[in-house]
Amino acid sequence: MFESEFLTPTQEDKDRYQRLVSEAAQIVCTSLPEPPYSGKNSATLADLIRTDFLPDAASTSEQIAATLRTVVSNSVAVNHRNTVAHLHCPPLLAALAAEVVISALNQSMDSFDQAPIATVVEQKMIRWLCARAGLPATSDGTFTTGGSQSNYMAMLLARDTFLQRHWNWSAQKSGLPPEARRLRIFCSEVAHFTVEKSASQLGLGTDAVVRVAVDENFRMSPAALQESLQTSHAAGLLPLAIVATAGTTDFGSVDPIPELASLAQAAGAWLHVDAAYGGALLFSAQHRVKLKGIESADSLGIDFHKLFWQPIPCSAFLLRNSRHFDSIKLNADYLNPEAHEEEGIPNLVTTSLLTTRRFDALKLWISFQTLGRDKLAAMIDRTVELARHSARVIRDTPRLELLSEPQLSTVVFRYMPSQAAVDSDQINAALRQRLFDRGLAVIGHTRVHNRQALKFTCMNPTMTEDQMDELIGLIVSEGVAIESGRERRA
Numbered sequence: 195m196f197e198s199e200f201l202t203p204t205q206e207d208k209d210r211y212q213r214l215v216s217e218a219a220q221i222v223c224t225s226l227p228e229p230p231y232s233g234k235n236s237a238t239l240a241d242l243i244r245t246d247f248l249p250d251a252a253s254t255s256e257q258i259a260a261t262l263r264t265v266v267s268n269s270v271a272v273n274h275r276n277t278v279a280h281l282h283c284p285p286l287l288a289a290l291a292a293e294v295v296i297s298a299l300n301q302s303m304d305s306f307d308q309a310p311i312a313t314v315v316e317q318k319m320i321r322w323l324c325a326r327a328g329l330p331a332t333s334d335g336t337f338t339t340g341g342s343q344s345n346y347m348a349m350l351l352a353r354d355t356f357l358q359r360h361w362n363w364s365a366q367k368s369g370l371p372p373e374a375r376r377l378r379i380f381c382s383e384v385a386h387f388t389v390e391k392s393a394s395q396l397g398l399g400t401d402a403v404v405r406v407a408v409d410e411n412f413r414m415s416p417a418a419l420q421e422s423l424q425t426s427h428a429a430g431l432l433p434l435a436i437v438a439t440a441g442t443t444d445f446g447s448v449d450p451i452p453e454l455a456s457l458a459q460a461a462g463a464w465l466h467v468d469a470a471y472g473g474a475l476l477f478s479a480q481h482r483v484k485l486k487g488i489e490s491a492d493s494l495g496i497d498f499h500k501l502f503w504q505p506i507p508c509s510a511f512l513l514r515n516s517r518h519f520d521s522i523k524l525n526a527d528y529l530n531p532e533a534h535e536e537e538g539i540p541n542l543v544t545t546s547l548l549t550t551r552r553f554d555a556l557k558l559w560i561s562f563q564t565l566g567r568d569k570l571a572a573m574i575d576r577t578v579e580l581a582r583h584s585a586r587v588i589r590d591t592p593r594l595e596l597l598s599e600p601q602l603s604t605v606v607f608r609y610m611p612s613q614a615a616v617d618s619d620q621i622n623a624a625l626r627q628r629l630f631d632r633g634l635a636v637i638g639h640t641r642v643h644n645r646q647a648l649k650f651t652c653m654n655p656t657m658t659e660d661q662m663d664e665l666i667g668l669i670v671s672e673g674v675a676i677e678s679g680r681e682r683r684a
């Protein structure tokens with residue numbers, strides 16, 4: 195009764211595998227919602243999923259297909275032109291095909307004997323990425339699950355290095371010394387919330403994070419950083435790390451990395467560059483210059499499940515000096531015995547927070563190979579151009595207010611109600627919700643200068659100017675409809 199449940203050397207199983215993969219792809223192709231979302235709320239979805247997950251006996255293939263169709267048709271279509279909310283990308287076809295291979299091979303990156311060629315591919319790709327970022331030959335890195343994990347790793351290694359260097363203290367062995375409460379991490383007001391999350395998880399506490407003021411373009415102000423550093427120094431606090439953001443999530447702003455690098459060096463602080471979003475500019479001939487200074491980072495993170503159009507997860511953490519990985523290293527006899535190190539057998543568990551881990555490097559490699567350098571650059575540049583186009587249209591639309599010049603591929607703006615008396619925060623929040631509930635568009639929201647704002651995150655390089663104009667028109671007409679609905683009720 196166990197035959198045919200696995201990919202085995204028999205021809206029947208191989209045929210069945212190919213058929214199943216093709217049928218699954220077909221369900222995706224025929225059931226993705228158009229418009230981008232079914233509009234169902236969580237209670238309605240919960241009603242759809244009234245099920246005993248494990249049936250007594252196997253379901254028919256029709257029943258299984260129906261399950262998959264329910265899931266696909268109630269997902270957000272990430273490839274739809276009106277899905278512009280988050281740094282949440284439509285995945286490349288090449289990467290989807292590579293995912294089939296990654297899953298089927300099921301290599302696990304923790305030890306060489308579970309992932310021989312995968313280990314070599316990942317190692318080489320990491321070193322290649324380090325070189326692209328301008329890091330020296332001492333550098334190394336690892337694939338991670340995302341920018342959050344990369345930020346966490348950066349703060350972890352920065353913390354351990356600081357404790358070792360200043361107090362000859364091993365956090366790995368002894369936990370935190372009492373003086374650790376004096377450590378401070380500096381990042382901008384609009385840096386990612388996972389800086390605090392990391393500090394809290396690392397026993398430093400969110401109070402250890404000092405938020406530094408930004409300029410009118412939402413870039414960290416070096417003068418403000420210098421002042422913060424001086425104030426903390428005067429209070430007996432110690433600068434553990436400075437986090438520069440290359441591409442903030444809401445504004446796409448890139449902190450002035452060279453200036454922050456000098457300040458970090460003078461203060462003896464670790465410089466981490468959170469390039470989860472803006473790291474893509476490394477591959478843009480036109481915008482690469484915005485990342486000037488990234489080569490001085492002690493560590494950096496780049497997400498490939500954002501502007502590189504990879505299926506989740508795909509992300510890298512790069513480290514200037516591979517020696518700093520030592521603080522997270524532990525040996526397990528069954529995976530990475532010390533004898534392997536002497537023999538030069540690479541077991542990547544030593545450089546990761548995880549043990550079992552996917553071979554995500556493959557899909558990135560296949561995607562790079564499929565696109566080529568020029569096309570990848572053109573796709574990245576196109577998202578920047580789309581954001582600029584939408585900013586121009588928003589500026590020229592009387593009912594809309596542009597809140598910041600786009601710097602990468604995000605645009606933040608507001609709908610302005612016709613009467614000053616109405617609560618415009620409420621209208622903007624309602625507008626986004628209404629588009630989602632009607633399934634017409636999935637747009638972003640955030641707060642800018644403490645006001646409710648709408649956001650586009652342009653992730654789809656195939657979107658045209660006309661489609662963007664249409665989406666903006668839709669937003670205006672929904673705003674007007676909400677206002678007139680309120681009038682009628684009033």
Ligand SMILES: *Cc1c(COP(=O)(O)O)cnc(C)c1O
Pocket residue numbers: 281339340341342343345386388439441442443468469470471497509
């Ligand atoms: C997206 C993002 C993160 C978090 O990355 P995940 O991949 O979602 O974990 C961190 N920093 C910045 C600037 C981001 O844009």
